[in-house]
Each structure stands twice: as structure tokens, then as C-alpha cells.
Amino acid sequence: MKRITLTQYLVEQQRKKQAVSAEVRLLIETVARACKAIGHTVGKGALGGVLGSLGTENVQGEIQKKLDVLSNEILLEANEWGGHLAAMASEEMETIHRIPNRYPKGEYLLLFDPLDGSSNIDVNVSIGTIFSVLHAPHHASGREVDEQDFLQAGAQQVAAGYAVYGPQSTLVLTVGTGVVGFTLDREMGSWILTSESITIPEQTAEFAINMSNMRHWEAPVKRYIDECLAGKEGPLGKDYNMRWIASMVSDVHRILTRGGIFMYPRDKRSSGKNGKLRLMYEANPMSFIVEQAGGAAVDGAHRILDTQPGALHQRIGVILGSKAEVERVQRYHQEASGSV
Numbered sequence: 001m002k003r004i005t006l007t008q009y010l011v012e013q014q015r016k017k018q019a020v021s022a023e024v025r026l027l028i029e030t031v032a033r034a035c036k037a038i039g040h041t042v043g044k045g046a047l048g049g050v051l052g053s054l055g056t057e058n059v060q061g062e063i064q065k066k067l068d069v070l071s072n073e074i075l076l077e078a079n080e081w082g083g084h085l086a087a088m089a090s091e092e093m094e095t096i097h098r099i100p101n102r103y104p105k106g107e108y109l110l111l112f113d114p115l116d117g118s119s120n121i122d123v124n125v126s127i128g129t130i131f132s133v134l135h136a137p138h139h140a141s142g143r144e145v146d147e148q149d150f151l152q153a154g155a156q157q158v159a160a161g162y163a164v165y166g167p168q169s170t171l172v173l174t175v176g177t178g179v180v181g182f183t184l185d186r187e188m189g190s191w192i193l194t195s196e197s198i199t200i201p202e203q204t205a206e207f208a209i210n211m212s213n214m215r216h217w218e219a220p221v222k223r224y225i226d227e228c229l230a231g232k233e234g235p236l237g238k239d240y241n242m243r244w245i246a247s248m249v250s251d252v253h254r255i256l257t258r259g260g261i262f263m264y265p266r267d268k269r270s271s272g273k274n275g276k277l278r279l280m281y282e283a284n285p286m287s288f289i290v291e292q293a294g295g296a297a298v299d300g301a302h303r304i305l306d307t308q309p310g311a312l313h314q315r316i317g318v319i320l321g322s323k324a325e326v327e328r329v330q331r332y333h334q335e336a337s338g339s340v
């Protein structure tokens, strides 16, 4: 089998399909290099002194793990000097990080969740990095980039991807022409194309949700999960299996591999009324990937990619995966709100 590297794949997308500009190609290559470095750091575990908490809180009041901060620094450093970015935003930083004046600047914005699945770091369960690329609208006018420039609907994304650091390191990517997957050849240090066209089966019999929150769920979510639990004898007419890894990257990766539905819905708690996951760093990139793979992604009644963000660290309910199941849950939300 011919081995195609990430660089070769991107060059082809640039030349033949004109799906990416030279800048986006180089930018994705830089992010992929940073992911390789993060994966390497993760792999050191206790020997590298990278486990445990730092004792600091991020802007969202979450305790930062050492690896959250290390991964953030790796991504910032790798991408600062490349010349393709105007600024970056991260789950771990209060506000945007403009490219310093000593470096050339470009016309793109990079957003990331540097380390997804933080609660799994110390227990040696797969974790990952999620990223999203937007065009910087300020560029034409030449003014300085600001936070407002990042507040674009997910449908505007130029590219999105994630890396999973697990038994294998994998990188999944979309530039809007379908979804492809790469596996890290650890000896050669290269990302090799191993899935040319990832598609999510339309139907599923596997759901992923944190069941401990059941008593807080809104009625449409409870209705759907009750129907899944009722199995063959229930209205859905089949037995469902359940998985919950508690690393969104890994749960989504499973769904891209064999189908399923992932739900982190908003709920009735004051802390859960907007959902848990972040729109700009988690929901948007994953929704772009899932839609490009033939699946669907909604916050309840509405498509996530159409959401107009109001703030950088905004949270949102997330229901994504196999199209038929996601549309069912969406319909339950629409029925409950009287919109159908």
C-alpha cells in the first residue's frame, strides 16, 4: 500500500482540489507537529513528571492539570512564528493571544482545546487535542485582530480536526471535503493517511451520555434515553449498548469509526443550563467533522454550526453522531418546544 503522509495529502488538496490555501496547509502541518509533541509528552506519564494538577484555575473555574497548561504552551509556541495566523484562542486562556509583533502575521485564526478529557490524564485513558481554523475578517481592513473577530458561526470554519493520544496516536481532519484519518508512525515521526473517507453509519444502537446526570436532564433527552433503555420491547425496537469514556475526543472517534450518538446536553441545573462543552473549542470543530462524515450535530432543537457565538468561552448542549438518531432527538426537542 502506498504511504501518503499528511503533507502529501494536504499538497494534493491544495493543488488538485484547491480545498486549502498554502497558508492553511502549513498551518495544519504545524498543528499536527504540535500534536505529535503533545502525544510524546503525554506518553512520558509519571516518568516525565507531567501528571497531576497545577493547583491553578482556568477562566472557567476548572482546576488546571499540568498537561492542560503544557499542551497549551506547545500549541502556542509551535504556531506563533509560522506567519499564517493573526491570533489564537484556547480553552485554557482568558482572552485571545495575538501573534507578537516580532513575528510575521497571517489571515487565519486558530482555536483549540489543548487537552481534552483532562479527568482521564492521570488514569492513563485516551485523551486528545481539538482544533478549529477560521478566517480573520479584520484582515482586509488591516486593523488589529480582536476577540469579536473570533465570534463566527461554526459553519464558517475553514478546517477542523482532533488528535487522540491512545494506544495509537491518530489525527482526524476535515478541510470541508470529507473527513480523513492519519495514524502516527512513531518510528518515522510522520502522520500517515490510514482512513481516506470516514463516514458515520446513519443508524446506531450505541449511545454515550453521562447517566449520573439523569435527574437533571430536560424531558426530550430523558424521553430518548428511556426509549434506548427499553430496548427491543420499546418504541425503538432494538437493544442499545452504552459507552462513556469521558474524553469527548475518544467518544467522537468511536462514533466516526462505528457509529453512535454522543450527548452532553444542557440540563436543569444552574451550572448546566448552557451545557458543559465549549462552543468554540469543542462543539464547533467536532460538529464540522461529524457533518462532513455524514452525521448531524445539534444543541437540542438547532444545528450547532448555525449558532452565532456571543462570547469566546460560551458553552452549549451537544448531541451529535449518527444522523437518524440525532434527528430523532432534535425532533423530540422541537416537539417539546412546540416548534413542530
Ligand SMILES: O=P(O)(O)OC[C@H]1O[C@](O)(COP(=O)(O)O)[C@@H](O)[C@@H]1O
Residues within 6 Å of the ligand: 091, 113, 115, 116, 117, 118, 119, 210, 246, 247, 248, 249, 264
Ligand atoms: O466528567 P464528565 O461530566 O462526564 O464530562 C466529561 C466531558 O468533559 C470533557 O472532559 C471536557 O473537556 P476538558 O477535559 O477539555 O475540560 C469532555 O472531553 C468529556 O466529554
Ligand SMILES: [Mg+2]
Residues within 6 Å of the ligand: 113, 115, 116, 117, 248, 282
Ligand atoms: Mg475538552
Ligand SMILES: [Mg+2]
Residues within 6 Å of the ligand: 068, 091, 113, 114, 115, 116, 117, 118
Ligand atoms: Mg481541555
